[in-house]
Amino acid sequence: MKNKAYIGVSFVILVFGIIFIPKIINRIKSGTIVQGDRIDAVSNHKDGETGLVTIGPVPEFELTDQNGANINDKTFLGKVYVVEFFFSSCPSICPVMNRNMVDIQNEFFGNPNFGIASISIDPEHDTSKVLKEHAKTIGVKSSNWHLLTGDKEYIFTIANKGFNVYAGENKNVEGGFEHSGLFALIDKKGNIRCRKDNFGNPILYYDGLEKKGVKAITQDIKKLLNE
Template identity: 65%
Template sequence: MKNKSYIGISFIILIFGIWSVPKIITKFKKSDLHLIGKVPAFELTDQNNKKISDKDYLGKVYVVEFFFSTCPTICPKMNENMLLLQDEFYGNPKFGIASITINPEHDTSEVLKKHAEELGVKHYNWHMLTGDKTYIFDLAKKGFNMYAGENKNVSGGFEHSGMFALVDKEGNIRCRKDAFENPILYYDGLEEEGVQAIKEDIKKLLEE
């Protein structure tokens, strides 16, 4: 009788174990987002005069943008949309933002701190970063392949991409694919569609 009970219990445990395996596999499965490559290494100074590097973001899903505090054109809209991302993931320690100025000669840590306060930056993993101008331009154009440059003939004196880069917990740049299965590379930081898409994909990466 004892042997029959033991066999019965063992059978139940075995079936339960088999049934549980797919759930465990699903939980740790990578999302369908395309892997572009490693985020370029960087080290800059944030609004609190603290050195921040790409390594400080490891273990976090984060968004990267290039901007400048006196930008009169696309930056206000990018700021508005980045604030939406802050609100969506506020309080989540696994989420972060890296806002890198392309006018570091003006945008010192002190200037960026005031700018952050005026914008309503509250998330402790949102770093507004400054440093050497040549270093930052190389990081934008050669590291991320996102345009940034000076142009005295345009309003504000600088031009830059309005796109957001999405980086996973392991430091990989990731993105979704379009209707033709082509990687979009970066997300439109100016349009509602792009912001909604990056929100959805941040959630996917947070679950990985």
């Protein structure tokens, strides 16, 4: 019985080797051993002169800013800009994100080819009027920094399906909403761009909570402005 079992196992191993090992070797040679929808999308684009990766086009959006103006993704064409998701009453990470975004604003203040889109995930509270006061509070000076509001479910779709950056409502957490502290970098043609990590993988988005991430996105904004 044991001999038969060994023969059976040996047969399975032999079949696996014949069928699958050549495929695995081919995938290793082609660099596709790890693959998914987003990785596929990124890998199909070559780095530009800046060395930054093109992830794909920014999702279409149409929202209202702190001045009541209609703002959409086409508003930013010809500009390098940063996108974040936040809400004005956020008690945790948003104040840090606000301070870091103000630093980015100040670095490029006066440059007409740079902008910021801060999209509220609590638009029912964050009306244009509320966002205008919030803009004054955090130090918004640039006319190209738009704090945006609109329909909540529409904004969640932009965040979760458009950018693949998590944003959601959770009554069990302080503030009632959850979101990442990530910043997205968009080039003049409306493409999401990023640098690579130390292993050569696209980072996709920049850490808006750490000075290291702010320094990195500031450097890459300068590259894109000169592209």
